[in-house]
Amino acid sequence: MIVELLRQLRRRRTKVGLIGIAAVPVLLAVAFVLSSDGDGRGGNGGDPTGLFSLATASGLNFALMSTAATAPFLLLAVIALFTGDTVSSEASWGSLRYLLTRPVPRGALLGRKLAVGLLLSLIAVVLVPVSGLIAGTIAFGWGDVQTPFGVLPAATALGRLGVIVSYIAWTSLWLAALAFALSTTTDSAVGAVAGSIVLVIVVQILDAITALGDIRRWLPVHESTAWVSLLATPPRYADLSRGIWLQVPYLVVFLGFAWWWFSRRDVLS
Amino acid sequence: MTGRRGVGAAAVALAAVAAAFALMGGQGLAVEVMEVVAGADGPEQVVLDAALYVPAGVSADEPAPAILLAHGFLSDRFAVDGFARDLAADGYVVLTWSARGFGASGGSIGLADPAREIADVSALVDLLAVRDEVVRDGSGDPRVAIVGASYGGGTALLAAAAEPRLDAVVASAAWHDLAESLAPNGVADGPPGILAVGWTSTLFTGSGLTSSLEGLLGNQGAVPVPAGPSEPPDPCGRFADEVCDLYLDAAVRGTLTGTYPEVLQRASPAGRLDAVVAPTLLLQGQQDTLFDLEASRRNAAEIAVGGAPVRLRWVPGGHGTVGGGRPTPMMRDEIDRWLDRWLDPSGAVGDDGLTPGGDRHEPVVPFTWTDEVSDVVRDHDHLPHAGSTADLGTEPDDGLGPDPNVGQRSWVLSADGRLVADADVDGGPLAGARSILSPAGGQPAAVSTLPGTGGLAGLLPSVDIPGQHVNFVTEPMADAVTLLGPPRLRLLLDGDADEIRLFVKLYDVAPGGGTILIQRSVTPVRVVDAPADVDLELGDVAHRLAPDHRLRLTIATTDQAFANLTEPAVVTISADPASSLLRVSTVPTTPAGGIGLPGAAVVVLAAILLLAVVIARRRRYRPAGYGAVDLPGDAPPIAIRGLTKRYADGHLAVDDLDLTVEAGQVVGLLGPNGAGKTSTLRMLLGLSTPDAGTIQIFGHDMRSGHPVLHHVGALVEGPGFSPELSGLTNLQLYWRAGGRPMEEADLPWALSVAELGDAIHKPVRTYSHGMKQRLAIAQALLGRPALLVLDEPTDGLDPEQIRGMRQLLARLGDEGHTVLVSSHLLAEVEQMCTHVVVVQRGRLRAAGPVAELVGTTQTVVIEADDRRAARDVLRTHLPDSDIEVSGAGLAVTLGTHDAADAVAWLVAAGVRVQAVTPRGTLEDAFLSLTGDQP
Structure with missing residues (x-):
């Protein structure tokens, strides 16, 4: 596990991914400071959570906004990168067969790869609000949080932010599992990562088609913005707990497939 | 093993997912679209666009109860299509229709006018009465419920008051007194209140009205505007003239005037609901800013007076809220249970003509709310x-007598901004007055709610403008206090203008x-004759104040959601300890645990913990030094028996191969391309x-990742x-991926073999092919493995390095290491290896020491004085043999003859023979072994 972590941490894609995702809130902060004349209000287009217009209220507000801005796509793309290329890139380099000639059962190897992929994904998910908090506090100061529902004291909001980040991390698991499953089936790292991202987009489009009715409720992204209700006082959990459960069947299917496939696969590359 | 377990888990998961989808999927369902003529007796006859959903299995022989499903405002029947299908899946016949003025229905919007929209409901009941698919309770009396939210909810209530044939009612987010909802006034028996401009303009102009309660009925967007896009702008759109006049007048004046009593009263359930006989379920959103909790409380009380079973359910969400944007399964469950209870889709009819359905004889729980x-x-x-400032004597007449659980808390307003509990003697309330400004033009205005924008409403924080509001705050609560029902407030107001408009909020x-x-x-x-001593009934609350929280009363002069005064004015609020008082109804607080972590999170966390424990235990039970295995001296390093591999494309790569490699041997694995060499090595390594x-490797049955691989170094493909x-x-x-410390690897030795120098610190992508090859050999040598498997090791090496490799392998063999080398360079193998294995078409062709294999052929080199003559002689005797020039002599394959024969033939023909030497090369051996079977 440590070895696998070292292996991944030394890779450029890991460094670029993590630095890139951490840089996004900083860039956003600069953009907000430079365009200080517009406070972001002006139509609610593209602001489904209502957090963008409140971004400059405090550092914590900015951290929340950064999270809301990156969670629907950018974070998912980075997670797909970390989990989707971990096995397939080894296969494309030919180093997978050497890993498999080590005295380590395939299941254990897969477990390490998955654990490290998830750990890196978690780091990415946590980096965004942390970077947003630092950048936002420098740019807009420390203070209570203006939420769409009212005002939260900073200490409370910090705790809620922690829960929100945990929720986002958990509800991204389906994608991590999907990308990982794809990763075990292909020798093309780009194929696994890009395939996962395309599927994310497809699922998000499906979720936006109201004509699909109740089917949408079973899409893994359907409750992905439910964390907004954690900002209410008191926080509401109904959609959250559904969002948490919703991940389970997808995890079981995707990871079950990954293990089943990889343990019987003939490694020919 | 792992694979089989994975298959099982995947199968279970797939089955579960499939079952979930199957449960949701509609089975057979017939949808009949129809045009219904209605309102012949009213002011306007219209054609309604309706759809009848008949589930499979329902027919004249097996009729089912029916449900009229009404849609919300600025919408049409398609908005409730999803919910209609769900109800049909539960076995009900469902009739949806676009209300007049909406969708494809004709006519103008009369706001649930009894002569228009409510008469339409009766026409629809008439329609159901002649459908054979619907259960009848009597001639012309179908068994039917009406369900609706918002506009549909109000329609359902008004229909329930007017249409006795309805058997059950579900009204979500309905209003009680429309005038009170659109222009509320907290002053008991006061003048018309302040127009809720945000809501009224939203309702009349149709800018995106959604709510969770409409969402409950499947109304999720797709809002058609009342006027067609191609028509010229008409302020009235499809509204009936008197409705439009009322709105235009109210919008201009900021309150209700003129004809409002007639138009709005006829559209209000208020005063009519004691006529309801059908069991009624009332759902109301606890954050509804349009039709508030008070509306539902008054509706419930009125129905209770009439004696019909009534249940009031307050749920999170409502018009103009965010967060609870979708219906919760809990709400759906509530509706389903109400319908099943009173309609009984099983269709059994009891002796009393009613249905003894489900738990019908269980008592109804009159009231349920959610402590959020x-x-x-x-x-x-x-x-x-209902509460009261005088005392708490005002009980709802629900036929249940006084509620012994209701208590009260009161605070006196103090001029220094405190709310003082009246028992508090020390530091008692201060008499005095606080003045606040009502700004010219009504701007800037306080922000409390944002009507109409659905999921986005309420995104703005609640903001009060300095100088325009005054606060009164209690001490922190010692214990939790649960407020339930309408708070009462008595105030003394004065101002420098005739009309005072204020907005009272509790935080x-x-x-x-x-x-x-x-x-x-x-x-x-709204007070039109200041000064005034006003007695206010504030909006109903259902809220628990946690310990150490305070209750704050805020009185402001402006609010963005309402029509503010435009003339500047100063309002004075007098805090008179004798009469200025805030009083709330309370109920005992249940000992609820702090934050109420959702069960799902707990279960998931527990599952993760359990998994972690299981993994940790499995690790602990692994033998110490996992991966260390015995290398029994008597077991051969490689023993392959009957190995067969057929690839998915049908190619038989390895066919019943037997192969043994003994310790200390350096074995060359030879075979033409496609002979199965690499396939064998792949399987050998798992x-x-x-x-x-x-x-078997060292006696261990090989499988992927077996610990014995610690003693195997490999270079494959x-x-x-x-x-x-x-x-x-x-x-x-x-x-380190093998889990052993770096010291055991003997890295310096491996690096010395690789001969990469400083390049070892550079990224591998900068390496030449030969450098990568040497690195791969070094990798295979890590840990000085007892068995070395090398596939084409000299590929990319220069002659010097090939010689080094040869010496290395020889040394390894001498040191007791076992090496299996596959190569297509026969000369190389001949020089490097002690033993040779030849495979062809996946089968073993020959195996043994190099010398033995080479000696199996009879090729000799004959040096004669006259080479040409010698060749002719040999050709005559050996017509089928290869005879070729080799150096100074002729290489001859003798076949069944021996060298002496050849010499005898030559001498007999007079050819002088100088020398006869046997020529044994692996190449010849290989070709003779494989050549006859191309």
Whole structure:
């Protein structure tokens, strides 16, 4: 596990991914400071959570906004990168067969790869609000949080932010599992990562088609913005707990497939 | 093993997912679209666009109860299509229709006018009465319920008051008194209140009205505007003239005037609901800013007076809220149980002509609400209390008598901004007056709620403008206090203008300063004859104040959601300890645990913990030094029996191969391309799975990742490294992936073999092919493995390095290592190896020491004086043999003859023979073994 972590941490894609995702809130902060004349209000287009217009209220507000801005796509793309290329890139380099000639059962190897992929994904998910908090506090100061529902004291909001980040991390698991499953089936790292991202987009489009009715409720992204209700006082959990459960069947299917496939696969590359 | 377990888990998961979808999927369902003529007796005859959903299995022989499903405002029947299908799936016949003025229906919007929209409901009941698919309770009397939210909810209530044939009613987010909802006034018996401009303009102009309660009925967007896009702008759109006039007048004046009593009263359930006989379920959103909790409380009380079973359910969400944007399964469950209870889709009819359906004889729980602080659902056996400033004598007449659980808390307003509990003697209330400004033009205005924008409403924080509001705050609560019902407030107001408009709000103030506008409720106050001593009934609350939280009363002169005064004015609020008083109804607080963590999170966390424990235990039970295995001296390093592998494309790569490699041998694995060499090596290392046969390495049955691989070094199918990492890092990570300390690897030795110099610290992507090859050999040598498997090791090496490799292998063999080398360079193998194995077409052709294999052929080199003559002689005797020039002599394959024969023939022919030497090469041996079977 440590070895696998070292292996991944030394890779450029890991460094670029993590630095890139951490840089996004900083860039956003600069953009907000430079365009200080517009406070972001002006139509609610593209602001489904209502957090963008409140971004400059405090550092914590900015951290929340950064999270809301990156969670629907950018974070998912980075997670797909970390989990989707971990096995397939080894296969494309030919180093997978050497890993498999080590005295380590395939299941254990897969477990390490998955654990490290998830750990890196978690780091990415946590980096965004942390970077947003630092950048936002420098740019807009420390203070209570203006939420769409009212005002939260900073200490409370910090705790809620922690829960929100945990929720986002958990509800991204389906994608991590999907990308990982794809990763075990292909020798093309780009194929696994890009395939996962395309599927994310497809699922998000499906979720936006109201004509699909109740089917949408079973899409893994359907409750992905439910964390907004954690900002209410008191926080509401109904959609959250559904969002948490919703991940389970997808995890079981995707990871079950990954293990089943990889343990019987003939490694020919 | 792992694979089989994975299959099982995947199968279970797939079955579960499939079952979930199957449960949701509609089975057979017939949808009949129809045009219904209605309103022949009213002011306007219209054609309604309707759809009848008949589930499979329902027919004249097996009729089912029916449900009229009404849609919300600025919408049409398609908005409830999803919910209609769900209800049909439950076995009900469902009839949806676009209300007049909406969708494809004709006519103009009369706001649930009894002569228009409500008469339409009766026409639809008539329609159901002649459908054979619908159960009848009597001639012309179908068994039918009406269900609706918002506009549909109000329609359902008004229809229930007017249409006795309805058997059950579900009204979500309905209004009580439309005038009170659109222009509320907290002053009891006061003048018309302040127009809720945000809501009225939203309703009349149709800018995106959604709510969770309409969402409950499947109304999720797709809102057609009342006027067609191609028509010229018409302020009235499809509204009936008197409705439009009322709105235009109200919008201009900021309150209700003129003809409003007639138009709005006819559209209000208020005063009519004691005529309801059908059991009625009332759902209301606890944050509804349009039709508030009070509306539902008054509706419930009126129905209770009439004696019909009534249940009041307050749920999170409502018009103009965010967060609870979708219906919760809990709400759906509530509706389903109400319909099943009173309609009984099983269709059995009891002796009394009613259905003894389900739990019909269980008592109805009159009132349930959700404590959103703790997510606790609380049942009450009384309807919520109406409260009073004088005393708490005003009980809802729910036929249940006084509610013994209701208590009260009172505070006196103090001029220094405190709310003082009246028992508090020390530091008692101060008499005095506070003045606040009502700004010219009504701007800037306080922000409390944002009507109409659905999921986005309420995104703005609650903001009060300095100088335009005054606060009164209690001490922190010693214990939790649960407020339920309408708070009462008595105030003395004065101002320098005739008309005073104020907005009263109650906040929950957390110890850290965070505030919540309780129920998002704003109570407007309109007084037209100041000074006045006013007695206010504030919007109903259902809220638990946690310990250490404070209750704050805020009185403001402006609110963005309402029509503010445009003339500037100063309003004075007098705090008179004798009469200025805030009083709330309370119920006992259930001992609910702090934050109410959702069960799902707990279960998931527990599952993760359990998994972690299981993994940790499995690790602990692994034998110490996992991966260390015996290398029994008597077991051969490689023993392959009956190995067979057929690839998916049908190619039989290895066919019943037997192969043994003994300790200390350096074995060359030879065979033409496609002979199965690489396939055999793959299976040997566990990279692919044999179809049949066994592979033993040092006596251990081989499988992927077996611990015995600690003693195996391999180079298969060329090098494979992470291109971004240096050669050294690649080697280190490779070794450590096996779980053994770096010291056991003998890295310096391996590096000395690789001869990469400083390049070992450079990324592998900068290496030449030969450098990668040497690195791969070094990798295979890590840990000085007892068995070395090398596939084409000299590929890419220069002659010098090939010689080095030869010496290395020889040394390894001398040291007791076992080496299996596959190569297509026969000369190389001949020089490097002690033994040779020849495979062809997946089968073993020959095996043995190199010398033995080479000696099996009879090729000699004959040096004669006259080479040409010698060749002719030999050709005559050996017509089928290869005879070719080899150096100074002729190489001759003798076949069944021996060298002496050849010499005898030549001498007999007079050819002088100088020398006869046997020529044994592996190449010849190989060709003779494989050549006859191309």
